[in-house]
Amino acid sequence: MRDIRTVGENLADRDKKHLWHPLTQHKISPHMLPIKSAKGSILIDEEGKEYIDAISSWYTAVYGHCNSYITDRVAKQMQNLDQVVFSGFTHKPAIELSEALIKILPEGQQKLFFNDNGSTATEIGIKMALQYHHNSGNDRQVMLAFEEGFHGDTFGAMSVSGLSVYNGAFEDHFTRVERLPVPNGKNNDEVISILKDLISKHNIAGFIYEPLVQGAAAMKFHDAGGLNEILKVCRRNDIILVADEVMTGFGKTGKYFASDYIEQKPDVICMSKALTAGLLPMGLTSCSQKIYDAFYSDDIAKGLFHGHTYTANPLACSAALAAVELLVSDEIQENIHRISNANKEFAKKLSSKAKVKNARSKGVIMAFELDVKMERYGNLRNEIFKFFMDNGVFLRPLGSTIYIVPPYTISEAELKKVYSVIEGSLLAF
Ligand SMILES: *Cc1c(COP(=O)(O)O)cnc(C)c1O
Numbered sequence: 001m002r003d004i005r006t007v008g009e010n011l012a013d014r015d016k017k018h019l020w021h022p023l024t025q026h027k028i029s030p031h032m033l034p035i036k037s038a039k040g041s042i043l044i045d046e047e048g049k050e051y052i053d054a055i056s057s058w059y060t061a062v063y064g065h066c067n068s069y070i071t072d073r074v075a076k077q078m079q080n081l082d083q084v085v086f087s088g089f090t091h092k093p094a095i096e097l098s099e100a101l102i103k104i105l106p107e108g109q110q111k112l113f114f115n116d117n118g119s120t121a122t123e124i125g126i127k128m129a130l131q132y133h134h135n136s137g138n139d140r141q142v143m144l145a146f147e148e149g150f151h152g153d154t155f156g157a158m159s160v161s162g163l164s165v166y167n168g169a170f171e172d173h174f175t176r177v178e179r180l181p182v183p184n185g186k187n188n189d190e191v192i193s194i195l196k197d198l199i200s201k202h203n204i205a206g207f208i209y210e211p212l213v214q215g216a217a218a219m220k221f222h223d224a225g226g227l228n229e230i231l232k233v234c235r236r237n238d239i240i241l242v243a244d245e246v247m248t249g250f251g252k253t254g255k256y257f258a259s260d261y262i263e264q265k266p267d268v269i270c271m272s273k274a275l276t277a278g279l280l281p282m283g284l285t286s287c288s289q290k291i292y293d294a295f296y297s298d299d300i301a302k303g304l305f306h307g308h309t310y311t312a313n314p315l316a317c318s319a320a321l322a323a324v325e326l327l328v329s330d331e332i333q334e335n336i337h338r339i340s341n342a343n344k345e346f347a348k349k350l351s352s353k354a355k356v357k358n359a360r361s362k363g364v365i366m367a368f369e370l371d372v373k374m375e376r377y378g379n380l381r382n383e384i385f386k387f388f389m390d391n392g393v394f395l396r397p398l399g400s401t402i403y404i405v406p407p408y409t410i411s412e413a414e415l416k417k418v419y420s421v422i423e424g425s426l427l428a429f
Helices: 010-017 070-077 093-103 118-135 154-158 168-173 188-201 224-236 289-295 312-329 332-351 380-390 410-428
Strands: 036-039 040-047 050-053 109-115 142-146 177-180 205-210 240-244 268-271 283-288 354-361 365-370 402-403
Touching: 070 312, 070 332, 093 109, 093 283, 109 289, 118 142, 118 154, 118 205, 118 240, 118 268, 118 283, 118 289, 118 365, 142 154, 154 168, 177 188, 205 224, 224 240, 268 410, 283 289, 312 332, 332 354, 332 365, 332 410, 380 410, 402 410
Parallel strands: 142 177, 142 205, 205 240, 240 268
Antiparallel strands: 036 040, 040 050, 109 283, 268 283, 354 365, 365 402
C-alpha cells in the first residue's frame, strides 16, 4: 500500500493548511490544540500535557474516554456487521437498543426514529409536530420555543433556537416560530398569560423546549413547576410537546432524563450527545404511540419521509446499548449521586464568595457567573479559558459563565482538582 500521509510532527501548523473548525472565527482564533489521546477523564496533548475534561467533551463522554466496556462491544460489532441500509432491513443492535431505551425513557414513549446528531434529532422532532397536524387535517404551521433556547444548527433547529446572534445570514429562510419567556418561579403567571395569548393568535403545532436546563444559554436553569404549567396548557390545546434532551439526557440532571422531574411527559424526545457515550455520532427522536398513529396509514404520503444514509448504524447502536447498560448500573448511578452531592456542596461554598453570582447545580451540572469587570480583561472568556487550560482543566466558559459537566467516572481527586482550580480562578480575576 502506498503511504499518502504527509510526514511531519507539528500538527498545530499542519491543521491550519486545510481545516475549517466549527464555531470558530479563524482570523481571531487561529490556533487549535492537538489532542493526541484520551483516557477516562483525561485529555493528553501533543506535548504530553494532561487536562481534566470537565465538560465530558460537550457532554458526550460521560462514562469516561475510551471506556473499554464500550470500545470492546463496538470492536466486536465491527467484525460482524458494519453498516446496512435501514429501510427494508433491520438488525439486532438497533432492536436491542430500542428495547433498552424504552425501559428507561419517560412514560409514554413508544417508537424510535434514528438520525445522525442532535440537530437532526430536533429537526425530526419539529417535523413530527408539523406533520402530525398536517396528517390530522389541522392548519398548524407555527412552532413555539423558549427565548434563548438552543436546538442545533440545521435550518429547522436554527429557526427554533433563540440564540440567533450567529444566524443572521439565514433568517429569511426560517420556519415560523413564536417565543415564550422562560419561567423563573416569579414570572410563572405572566408566562402562562403570554402563552395563552400566543395560542389564541397563532396556529401552534408544537412546543420545543430544553427541559430544566438550557445548555447553550450558559446553563440557565428554570422552574420545574412553571414548565409543568406551560406543558399542561399546551397539551390542553393539542400542541405537541417536543423535549430536546440532547444535552440533559442520560443522567446529567441526576435522573435518566430531565423530563423525569416533570409531571407532564413529552410526546417527542430528542436525544444525542451522551447517547453514544462520545464514541460515534448518532441521534434519536422518540415519540408516543399517538404521534406514530398519525403517520400510520394506507396513504404513503402520510409517512415520515426522512432518512439519513447512516440511519441506525450498527456500530453506533452497539455503543449506545453499552452506554445504556452502564447508565443503569449501580456503579454509575452511585457516581452520579456522588458528583451531584459534591456539586451541591461546592455551589453552596461558592455562593458565599465575592465575585460569584448565581452558583447552582443540578445533578452533575454545576455553574456560576464570574462577576468581574469584563473590560479589565479584554476578552474575559478567553482569559478564563486560558487560565483553566494552564492549570490542567478543560472547561469552555460561556461569556462569564463557568460550568462543569464532568464524566460520571471522574475520580474524587480529579473532581477536587477541578473545584480547586475554579476557586483559584476567583483569586486570579
Ligand atoms: C448540542 C445540542 C444540540 C445540537 O446537537 P448537535 O449534535 O451539535 O447537532 C441540540 N440541542 C441541544 C439542547 C444541544 O445541547
